[in-house]
Amino acid sequence: MEKHHYGDAELAEFRKVITEKLEIAQRDYDTLKASLMNADNNRADDTAPTYKVLEEGANTLSKEETTRLAQRQMKFIQSLQGALVRIENKTYGVCRECGELIPQGRLNAVPHATLCISCKDKQSKR
Numbered sequence: 001m002e003k004h005h006y007g008d009a010e011l012a013e014f015r016k017v018i019t020e021k022l023e024i025a026q027r028d029y030d031t032l033k034a035s036l037m038n039a040d041n042n043r044a045d046d047t048a049p050t051y052k053v054l055e056e057g058a059n060t061l062s063k064e065e066t067t068r069l070a071q072r073q074m075k076f077i078q079s080l081q082g083a084l085v086r087i088e089n090k091t092y093g094v095c096r097e098c099g100e101l102i103p104q105g106r107l108n109a110v111p112h113a114t115l116c117i118s119c120k121d122k123q124s125k126r
Contacts (some may be wrong), residue, residue, distance in 0.1 A: 004101060006093045015087050018111045022080045032070040035108060036063065079112035086114075095119050 006014070036060045086092035096117035106113055115123065 005090055011087050011092060014092060014107060014111065016085050018080050021111060022077065025077050025080060029070060029073040029077060031064055032073060035066050036070065052063045
């Protein structure tokens with residue numbers, strides 16, 4: 001008989017992995033946020049005018065990149081939090097397109113996955 005959901009023991013293991021990833025992701029996000037808040041402390045006020053323009057331009061690019069990374073990290077955190085909700089609802093690991101069980105290997109690699117590989121491939125081709 002084919003399984004249509006993971007059992008409590010399997011869900012507990014997934015919860016542990018996701019919680020660990022969530023803690024790391026939150027620390028990384030906090031680091032990025034702190035970096036953005038301290039960006040103004042690295043000003044080019046004491047730099048020669050010739051290099052000041054270049055340095056300020058580089059700082060702006062760096063700040064924009066850090067902002068993008070922080071936004072991406074926050075999206076990852078929200079995806080992991082969503083996975084924890086699905087574990088509580090006992091819907092974790094079920095493909096939202098076809099309703100089949102997502103293989104454990106895929107969930108270990110991408111714990112916040114909501115699509116099996118074949119549905120993900122179909123979605124990518126659209």
